[in-house]
Amino acid sequence: xxxCEYPGYWLGVEAIQNYGCRxxxxxxxxxxxxxxxxxxxxxxxxxxAIVRLYGPKPIGMIVTGYTTFFRGTPLLAQVFxxxxxxxxxxxxxxxxxxxxxxxxxFFCAAFTFTLNTAAYQAEVFRGAIQSVAKGQWEAAEALGxxxxxxxxxxxxxxxxxxxxxxxxxxxxxxxxxxxxxxxVTLYDLMGATRLAFARSFDLSVYFFAAALYLxxxxxxxxxxxxxxxxxxxxxxxx
Amino acid sequence: MKRLxxxxxxxxxxxxxxxxxxxxxxxxxxxxTEGAYPPFNNLNAxxxxxxxxxxxxxxxxxxxxxxCTWVAQDxxxxxxxxxxxxxxxxxxxMNATDERKKRVDFTTVYSRTPISFIAGKSVTSPDxxxxxxxxxxxxxxxxxxxxxxxxxxxxxxxxKLYPTQEEANLDLKNGRLDYVIADxxxxxxxxxxxxxxxxxxxxxxxxxxxxxxxxVAMAVRKEDTALRDMLSKAIEESIKDGTHxxxxxxxxxxxxxxx
Amino acid sequence: MEQLLLLLxxxxxxxxxxxxxxxxxxxxxALATLPFGLAFGLVIALMHRANSKILRxxxxxxxxxxxxxxELLTLYLVYFGLQIGIQKTWAAFGLPGRLDMPxxxxxxxxxxxxxxxxSSEVWVGAxxxxxxxxxxxAFALGLSKRQTFRFVILPQLFRVALPxxxxxxxxxxxxxxxxxxxxxPDLMFWTGRANVVTKEPFLxxxxxxxxxxxxxxxxxxxxxxxERRFSRGFAAGGRR
Numbered sequence: 001x002x003x004c005e006y007p008g009y010w011l012g013v014e015a016i017q018n019y020g021c022r023x024x025x026x027x028x029x030x031x032x033x034x035x036x037x038x039x040x041x042x043x044x045x046x047x048x049a050i051v052r053l054y055g056p057k058p059i060g061m062i063v064t065g066y067t068t069f070f071r072g073t074p075l076l077a078q079v080f081x082x083x084x085x086x087x088x089x090x091x092x093x094x095x096x097x098x099x100x101x102x103x104x105x106f107f108c109a110a111f112t113f114t115l116n117t118a119a120y121q122a123e124v125f126r127g128a129i130q131s132v133a134k135g136q137w138e139a140a141e142a143l144g145x146x147x148x149x150x151x152x153x154x155x156x157x158x159x160x161x162x163x164x165x166x167x168x169x170x171x172x173x174x175x176x177x178x179x180x181x182x183x184v185t186l187y188d189l190m191g192a193t194r195l196a197f198a199r200s201f202d203l204s205v206y207f208f209a210a211a212l213y214l215x216x217x218x219x220x221x222x223x224x225x226x227x228x229x230x231x232x233x234x235x236x237x238x
Numbered sequence: 239m240k241r242l243x244x245x246x247x248x249x250x251x252x253x254x255x256x257x258x259x260x261x262x263x264x265x266x267x268x269x270x271t272e273g274a275y276p277p278f279n280n281l282n283a284x285x286x287x288x289x290x291x292x293x294x295x296x297x298x299x300x301x302x303x304x305x306c307t308w309v310a311q312d313x314x315x316x317x318x319x320x321x322x323x324x325x326x327x328x329x330x331x332m333n334a335t336d337e338r339k340k341r342v343d344f345t346t347v348y349s350r351t352p353i354s355f356i357a358g359k360s361v362t363s364p365d366x367x368x369x370x371x372x373x374x375x376x377x378x379x380x381x382x383x384x385x386x387x388x389x390x391x392x393x394x395x396x397x398k399l400y401p402t403q404e405e406a407n408l409d410l411k412n413g414r415l416d417y418v419i420a421d422x423x424x425x426x427x428x429x430x431x432x433x434x435x436x437x438x439x440x441x442x443x444x445x446x447x448x449x450x451x452x453x454v455a456m457a458v459r460k461e462d463t464a465l466r467d468m469l470s471k472a473i474e475e476s477i478k479d480g481t482h483x484x485x486x487x488x489x490x491x492x493x494x495x496x497x
Numbered sequence: 498m499e500q501l502l503l504l505l506x507x508x509x510x511x512x513x514x515x516x517x518x519x520x521x522x523x524x525x526x527a528l529a530t531l532p533f534g535l536a537f538g539l540v541i542a543l544m545h546r547a548n549s550k551i552l553r554x555x556x557x558x559x560x561x562x563x564x565x566x567x568e569l570l571t572l573y574l575v576y577f578g579l580q581i582g583i584q585k586t587w588a589a590f591g592l593p594g595r596l597d598m599p600x601x602x603x604x605x606x607x608x609x610x611x612x613x614x615x616s617s618e619v620w621v622g623a624x625x626x627x628x629x630x631x632x633x634x635a636f637a638l639g640l641s642k643r644q645t646f647r648f649v650i651l652p653q654l655f656r657v658a659l660p661x662x663x664x665x666x667x668x669x670x671x672x673x674x675x676x677x678x679x680x681x682p683d684l685m686f687w688t689g690r691a692n693v694v695t696k697e698p699f700l701x702x703x704x705x706x707x708x709x710x711x712x713x714x715x716x717x718x719x720x721x722x723x724e725r726r727f728s729r730g731f732a733a734g735g736r737r
């Protein structure tokens with residue numbers, strides 16, 4: 001018996017034993033998808049926030065339009081738009097040499113998730129950067145620092161500490177939202193669970209999936225809380 | 239105390255007889271279907287259900303002198319919804335497989351069609367063996383006999399499952415899939431319609447009775463034996479007196495009770 | 498272009514009326530879930546702050562579960578699980594006929610349970626912000642516990658909780674799109690149908706996104722107006 005069959009065996013539920021392996025593989029895919037999207041989304045989101053705050057006004061407005069769109073529409077609609085819209089525009093994508101990417105469901109999902117989380121993270125970063133007192137800028141400038149190193153060494157670290165909590169929330173939200181990837185042929189944890197239910201009609205597979213999701217979410221929450229407390233420990237003793 | 243017992247007994251008796259009466263006299267049937275599997279059942283631009291099954295089962299209801307109402311349901315939840323009595327019958331191009339028979343009962347078969355692979359027009363070889371399709375992207379609708387068939391025999395290919403048949407067809411058209419497998423008739427609707435320019439039939443497969451079952455039938459709950467017998471009788475009569483053929487000819491160009 | 502507009506038209510040939518019907522279901526589902534979710538969330542929040550360890554424990558378990566599960570999963574669990582549960586109870590009582598669970602109710606319950614979990618956090622924050630002095634003052638005036646809650650605490654609660662609850666509403670609006678997977682004919686469902694029938698995904702999903710965007714933006718504007726109204730006569734700190 002493989003390791004992934006044990007939980008079902010111990011629980012005495014046949015369906016979980018039969019499909020447990022597929023569900024664990026799905027779990028791996030979920031984690032992959034989320035790590036890639038949130039990671040890339042963080043970089044993109046930070047860039048968007050900086051452009052919005054310090055760039056020229058018209059570009060700032062474009063960024064605002066972007067964040068409004070991706071925060072104001074459901075992730076499900078966005079995923080379908082990219083997945084099926086990508087198929088519709090295949091000739092254009094082929095000429096641009098991008099079709100091999102949009103052909104793949106994993107890419108479509110990761111792409112959409114990245115754009116989505118970047119919009120939310122951009123707002124978080126923007127709020128965090130704005131929360132750093134103006135005095136910090138002024139003092140650093142008085143010390144003769146130039147804009148770029150000033151931002152990197154003085155503003156950003158302080159902003160990141162404020163942003164830590166909401167970013168953790170965003171990571172958790174992304175883990176949960178990734179379930180919609182199962183609707184575009186991806187065998188993430190949700191997809192594997194639906195397959196298992198369709199074959200076995202045993203509701204306990206959904207409960208098992210719920211337990212797995214809770215496990216991930218709680219782990220992330222606790223680890224993140226610990227990290228946040230440690231990184232902001234100098235602020236708590238005020 | 240005695241009074242309480244008497245009232246309770248009366249109520250129980252009434253409830254029991256009501257249940258019995260309900261079972262004996264079937265005057266109304268609710269039918270569940272998917273609405274995403276043309277030409278068997280489909281939701282058109284008017285927002286109505288249409289298709290062979292809608293016309294056929296309505297004809298059967300007229301014969302049986304019963305009132306029939308239709309309910310649309312997503313495919314994944316179609317059997318669970320039957321079991322929780324959201325409707326009484328499933329008529330949705332569903333094959334009577336052994337796996338399903340563990341949960342529900344089936345009427346007489348009213349359709350048995352070949353199962354085929356379709357592919358893009360650029361595919362030249364009619365070879366559809368698992369070895370030939372190794373590494374290819376094959377699409378099917380999830381929770382169907384076709385999905386099970388792929389899982390059993392085509393382990394080396396990339397199997398992709400979709401919530402509806404039409405989404406699989408769409409992805410074949412887009413080029414995300416190399417092949418799609420489904421009922422020949424459902425695929426015919428696509429290949430002669432919207433898939434005209436992109437796709438074509440490749441080959442039929444040999445039916446595996448263990449996976450495919452004897453054919454398409456209506457599903458009822460295991461305890462509704464009277465309903466099942468009534469429907470089976472009506473189906474058999476309609477095949478004998480030509481009603482079945484008449485409705486089928488309206489929707490299909492080939493016979494749907496092939497052997 | 499003409500062809501595309503034709504697809505969106507009202508009536509038999511176009512999908513415009515189906516999309517509109519779907520949008521109506523989306524909004525009505527969100528509006529139906531809102532009071533149930535918020536009220537239940539307040540109950541959970543009160544349990545969080547209760548003196549009894551058991552009540553606090555239940556509240557914590559509840560919020561952990563429903564904030565931790567993907568909404569899609571909660572929807573499936575409620576849809577299939579509650580159906581089976583109700584059916585078994587109905588059968589156990591030996592009652593004839595059926596009691597089925599319409600997809601709308603299943604959606605409402607699932608989304609309501611999730612909304613309750615998230616809004617309870619907001620309510621707890623708001624409850625914590627109301628200083629003890631308010632309760633003490635009410636007590637001194639001779640108001641009962643219930644009267645205190647109704648006339649003193651609750652109005653202030655709304656003002657503090659509004660931004661957080663507003664966010665909950667925005668999320669709820671978007672989450673309704675998930676009910677399309679249980680074949681509830683909301684906006685997302687009809688968009689999906691139109692997509693497979695017409696093979697024009699960009700048009701239909703684009704229009705759907707715009708409709709959701711319309712809902713979001715008008716909600717945001719409405720919430721701002723509400724916040725302004727609730728803050729009438731309240732001198733916020735640092736407003737200079």
